[in-house]
Amino acid sequence: MTIKNMSLSSSARTEKSSLDGEAGGMSFLDLPELALECILERLPPAGLCSMAGVCTSLRERCVSDHLWEKHMKQKWGRVIGPAAYREWQWHLASRKDLGSCKQGKPKGFMRLLSMFWPSSWSSPKADPINNSKQRSSLPVNSIMSWYLALExxxxxxxxxxxxxxxxxxxxxxxxYDANLSYDPGTDTFQVRYPPHGRRAIATESGVPWERLRAPPFDTSPHDLHISDCLNDLRPGDHIEIQWRRNKEFPYGWWYGVVGHLESCDGNENYCRCHNSDTVVLEFHQYTPDSRWRSTAVNRKEHREEGDEADGFYGGIRKLYNNEEISRWKRLWPTEVLE
Incomplete structure (x- = not known):
């Protein structure tokens, strides 16, 4: 196939002519469209940003959502949920000047980009055709801009x-729920915990990736989760249950397992605990005589149960994913708690 015969858009032809004039040979834009796409799909985020600074035609390709969806999912998919996306949309709506690129100090997206890869956009050769047009039309409401804001x-x-x-x-x-900000220098996170009762906002730094996850449900931590798994719970099942100290506190999710009734000896051949309206929940990180060791809920009528002394137990989530169960087990304390 003769590369010189490949069709290009009018803008790409103009850029190609300019680049050919400088390089004196074939342009990268002469490659077939499929080949270009394959190359761009294999570039890391830094490579895409650098390539986007070459010319307008490559910029339009490199900032497209379908190229950044993979990078967003690979790095941020474990911690980003619907609540984070809503926060990003609200952030964009409240920062209408994000796309403004006036002279002087860069704003919005350009500031994010210059902080992440300043060399990609500071070179006077970033766009030999129309650098000012390129800088003024960067897509703010895109996966790329969201990725860079997180990064x-x-x-x-x-x-x-x-x-x-x-x-x-x-x-x-x-x-527990919190607000997070990534620290690219240490590859960890700054965390702000919401106030619990009368306690002030607590902060923590240096939080590693393995201690984070996206919320399993798109609900407020102050709202009761309506359990949809109660009829399926059997001894040995792994669960998470909402718990809060008092009505002023938000819920946290706590790991436990479904246990046997006192009247059952645990023999699988004779166990009928799954037929009972009472479900025993056990927390084996506590000693057998601890008041936190176990609790019981009604399979048919459970909503929120508890008191000011022992706290309030809320919605239950059954764990089906082995990776989720393994993650909880990796957090297991080295000593049994009182």
Whole structure:
């Protein structure tokens, strides 16, 4: 196939002619469309940003959502949920000047881009055809801009953090909502926990990826999760249950397993616990005589149960995914708690 005979758009032809004039040979844009696409799909985020600074035609390709969806999913899919996306949309709506590129200090998207890869956009050869047009038409409401906002740590987003009070053994098998900001220098996160009751906002730095996850449900931590798995619960099942200290506190999710009734000896051949309206939930990180060791809920009528002394138990989520179960087990404390 003769590369010179490949058809190009009028803008690409203009850019190609200019680049050919400088290089004195074939342009990268002479490649077939499929070949170009395959090359761009294999570039890392930094490579896409660098390539987007070459010319208008490549910019239009490199900022497209379908190229950035893979990078967003690979790096941020574990911690980004619907709540984070809503926060991003609200952020865009409240920052109408994100797309403005006036002279002087860069704003919005350009600031994010220059912080992440400043060399990609600072060179005077970034666009030999129409650099000013390129800089003024960058897509703000795109996956690329969201990725860069997350990557530079300028965007705080909601997620959940395992072991809210890191180092406090009583919270090691819990997961609480918080706002997070990425620190690219350490590949960790800054965390702001919402106030609990009368407590002020708590902060934590250096939180690693393995302590984070996207919320399993798109609900407020102050709302009761309506359980849809109660009729399926059997002894040995792994669960998460909402728990809060009192009515002023938000819910956290706590790991446990379904146990046997006192009247059952645990023999699988004779166990009928799954036929009972009472479901026993056990938390084996606590000693057998601890008041936190177990609780029981009604399979048919369970909503929120508890009191100010022992806290309030809310909705239940059954864990089907082995990876989720393994993650909880990796957080298991080295000593049994009282």
């Amino acid at each position: 530079t740590g300028k965007f705080w987003f909601p997620a959940q953090v395992f072991n809210r009070e890191n180092g406090h053994v009583g919270f090691m098998l819990s997961c």
